[in-house]
Amino acid sequence: MPDFNLNDALNFMSKFTIRRAWNAGKVLGSFYVSKMLKKPVQWGLPISISFEPTTSCNLRCPECPSGLRAFTRPTGMLEKDFFRKTIDELHKELMYLIFYFQGEPYLNPGFLEMVQYASGKGIYTATSTNAHYLTDANAKKTVESGLDRLIISIDGTTQDVYTQYRVGGNLEKVIQGAKNIVKWKKELNSKKPFVFFQFLVVKPNEHQIEDIKKLAKEIGVDEVRFKTAQVYDYEEGNRLIPTIDKYSRYHRKEDGTYAIKNKLGNHCWRLWHSPVITWDGLVVPCCFDKDAQHRLGDLKKDSFKTLWQDDQYIRFRTQIMKGRKNIDICANCSEGTRVWG
Secondary structure (H helix, E strand, O other), X not given: OOOXXXXXXXXXXXXXXXXXXXXXXXXXXXXXXXXXXXXXXXXXXXOEEEEOOEOOOOOOOOOOHHHHOOOOOOOOEOOHHHHHHHHXXXXXXXXXXXXXXOOOHHHOOOHHHHHHHHHHOOOEEEEEEOOOOOOHHHHHHHHHHOXXXXXXXXXXXXXXXXXXXXXXXXXXXXXXXXHHHHHHHHHOOOOOOEEEEEEEEOHHHHHHHHHHHHHHHHHXXXXXXXXXXXXXXXXXXXXXXXXXXXXXXXXXXXXXXXXXXOXXXXXXXXXXXOOEEOOOOEEXXXXXXXXXXXXXXXXXXXXXXXXXXXXXXHHHHHHHHHHHHHOHHHOOXXXXXXXXX
16 A cells, blocks of 8 residues: 555545545445446446546657557647536546546646646546656646646656666756755645655666655655556566566566466456546546557547446446456556555
8 A cells, every 4th residue: 555645635535525425436336236246337427537638758768659659549639628528527526537648748738727627626636747847837837736646757866777768858857847846835835736756666777766765855755656667578578677576567487488467357446437538539448558449439429428338338348347368458457566665
């Protein structure tokens, strides 16, 4: 479990309303009923949603479609009007909104306005950034937007190690961006956003685990969290797979090849409570469907409430419950293999 942060927990709890609590209870209940009956039952609307501000990114991380410029779907920017329409439809039930899927959110010029709009609806808002655009002005706007959680990806404490994964990145910009946020939280007397460093543990940076904790303390961010890395070509080994077993999604077999640790049960909580919406309105099962191959609906054609209960969603939930291991995006899933510092 992550370290408990009282301010963040109280802030999240403050978003509860009777209607949202009732919806969350229905969703959770339907998930367990589905597991019992071994067929999909869906009550309620999503508790959480991920919205993709953009697929564009300034970095070239080796295991990321944005970084590799390897998408088969188009690159673009989420439009404010389209975003507001969906939020207006769901905000009374929705608790948690993640402004992230692929790409760097701050590249969308309307990003912080969308955060402010969702915050105004009483929704807990979060985003993940590589922090290269957290200038002093953007940091001030971020705090003023009402953002509740800011995840800063920082995968090294020295430039040479940092760029082993964050190719094209500048560590000094990341550190300065974090300092800018901490500064404006103090200046504006705000407890938000809850800021943490997310350290993706790979072999080139695993020796800096203690160093990132020290750096976070020096800067004044709230926490450090460690994440295991998804590696696409892992079977024969990969230069990114860490040697520290705790931080690896994979284990080495007797024949020298690698296998994913996670045992895939025929269920997935995400399919019941937390869909992902691409910048152009496609609804996909989860954040592992990076290229939107499993499209469960299109918000340019249907309302979310319509597609949440339609045949495509029912079929995909049924597939999960009959043979999750046979679904390509599930094969490298990290659920059950996350670690926290």
